[in-house]
Amino acid sequence: MADKTYDPVTFDIIQNGLEAIADEMFYAQVKTSMSAIIYEVLDLSTSILNPRGEIAASGAGIPAFIGVLDKAIMGILKKFPLEAIREGDVLASNDPYFGGVTHLNDMVLAQPVFHDGTLIAWVANIAHWNDVGGNVPGSMSSEATEIFQEGVRIPAVKLFMEGMQNDAVFDILKINSRLPDYLHGDLWAGIAGLRIGERRVLELVNKYGADTYEAAVQDYMDLGERRARAAIKEIPRGTYAFSEEQDSGAIHSLELTITEDEFIVDLTDNPAQSGSLNCSREGTEIAVQLAFKDFTDPDAPGNGGFFKPLKVVTKPGTIYHVEAPGALGYYSEVEIRLFDMILRALAHHFPGVVPAGNFASICGTNVGGPHPETGRHYTIVEPQVGGWGGWEGSDGVSGQFSGFHGETFNCPAEVAEARYGLGVEQVALNSEPGGEGQWRGGKGIETHYRVRADNNFLSVGYTRNRIAPWGASGGLDGSVNYVEVLRRDGGTERFSFATNLQVNKGDVIRVVTGNGGGYGDPAKRSREAIARDLRNGYLSPERAKEIYGYEA
Secondary structure (H helix, E strand, O other): OOOOOOOHHHHHHHHHHHHHHHHHHHHHHHHHOOOHHHHOOOOEEEEEEOOOOOEEEEEEEOHHHHHHHHHHHHHHHHHOOHHHOOOOOEEEEOOHHHOOOOOOOEEEEEEEEEEOOEEEEEEEEEEEOOOOOOOOOOOOOOOOOOHHHOOOOOOOEEEEEOOEEOHHHHHHHHHOOOOHHHHHHHHHHHHHHHHHHHHHHHHHHHHHOHHHHHHHHHHHHHHHHHHHHHHHHOOOOEEEEEEEEOOOOOEEEEEEEEOOOOEEEEOOOOOEOOOOOOOOHHHHHHHHHHHHHHHHOOOOOOOHHHHOOEEEEOOOOEOOEOOOOOOOOOHHHHHHHHHHHHHHHHHHHOOOOOOOOOOOOOOEEEEEEEOOOOOOEEEEEEOOOEOOOOEOOEOOOOOEOOOOOOOOOOOOHHHHHHHOOEEEEEEEEOOOOOOOOOEOOOOOEEEEEEEOOOOEEEEEEOOOOOOOOOOEOOOOOOOOOEEEEEOOOOOEEEEOEEEEEEEOOOOEEEEEOOOOOOEOOHHHOOHHHHHHHHHHOOOOHHHHHHHHOOOO
16 A cells, blocks of 8 residues: 555545534534533534544534543543444443543443444444533533542443443433433434444445555545654744643643644643543543644644644642542533643743633533423533633623534524523623733623522533733723622522532522733723723723723
8 A cells, every 4th residue: 555646635524524523423413412512512423533543534613522532532442442342333432441441421332333343433422421420410520539430430341332222321321310211312412423424435335446545544644743853843942931820820831842743732730530530541641632732733634643743741639630430520620721721831931822811611501300291300411601811902702602612602592491491581691801912802791590490400610710810012901701699588699619509499590701811012002992892891991091091
């Protein structure tokens, strides 16, 4: 095969075809899923991988999830030698210690693709399931200390063996969930996505031949690696250290070393693992990969080849390299803190490259309980949108998910009210001060959910709840993320993390996400922009006078 000459146009067709297949897998799963976290929020991702488990092409969805799937396949291959993988197998893993990477709510499904008896590819997906058991509804507890408390563990097992369904695994999954019907539907939606992917990959292979297909995949990997190495050569060599205080008072640190052909991120000097705020070694790699790609070449292929020059150094037993049986329910808040810290470090050492800080939290919000009309248990899982930082020449974007969370959406109020037992009384931009500058930060949101039945629960996990998004080049810091429960008796309680908090009929859950940091000296903001902010309610007259010296 090495001596054969291939047509680069054919390579391009195959490479773009793989991207289209991954997208088709994605939308097949979206359109057949039961849970709004999948079909509305799009909390999933899909990929096509080579036989070694390296990403060849990825679909839409959460960037951090795409980075899971290669590591998941490699985890599967550690448990199953290649000769134990058969045509018709479908494997599942949600266990971070067996290729699951994230937390138990996120189920990875993977299927080998065989052509003429030879493994030629993998197709895989990952999606968040609303409830996989554990000691609290929604399976996410900030009080968990061991993974055993977080739900059912599926350690890279076969759902199908040579095409035959393993009913025992299906039964175990359903009996451990408070939402078995939703789990069953979401599981089969994922399987449908895999089957579409297998069919389309084989169509490509049959059309162009296995040798040409494999060569096209390798060529795409090589392109990714060339783009990454070319980008590294443009960055000044050196070692750059950075530390950042977290909401808890803990200090997170990194050391970044850039050589002629490597980008090394050393995270050994970080706190010991603790509670459910930990992430796997593989999850840490994902956060670093996303920041690396954002900084070096955002437009290059995000495949296995691109990340070959990247090296991540961790210390087992720390928050960035959890050891069993550590809990990982809020892994995402650890990873997003790392992603955010790397961007801040780059902003510090390479000014003007990245914007001011954003609200930088998944702001996971779980509400559920008996539905007020049917009595049936429901669970709503809502990541929240917030404000992005300003940058030179532009105000920050308002009401968007963090870059770490990617191309996802909030659940529309109409869908939430139809499917869940909550009333959505308000979705508005955050009017709190913060993020002023020559170019202001984008606005977060303020959403009010009214509880419609007694004995409901609320579980939340918000970081950047004390340390606000940073301002850049003289811009002011943004504002913080938090949740308030406005009790029907007039009392108010404020939270950043809470687990299984009881809320009752008439209580209001007030979600507030942060405004992004400002960019540039506020004194240089134009009077037209200040007047526009006043008209839109983004700025109070008092704040306009205090920060900008502006009086209408």
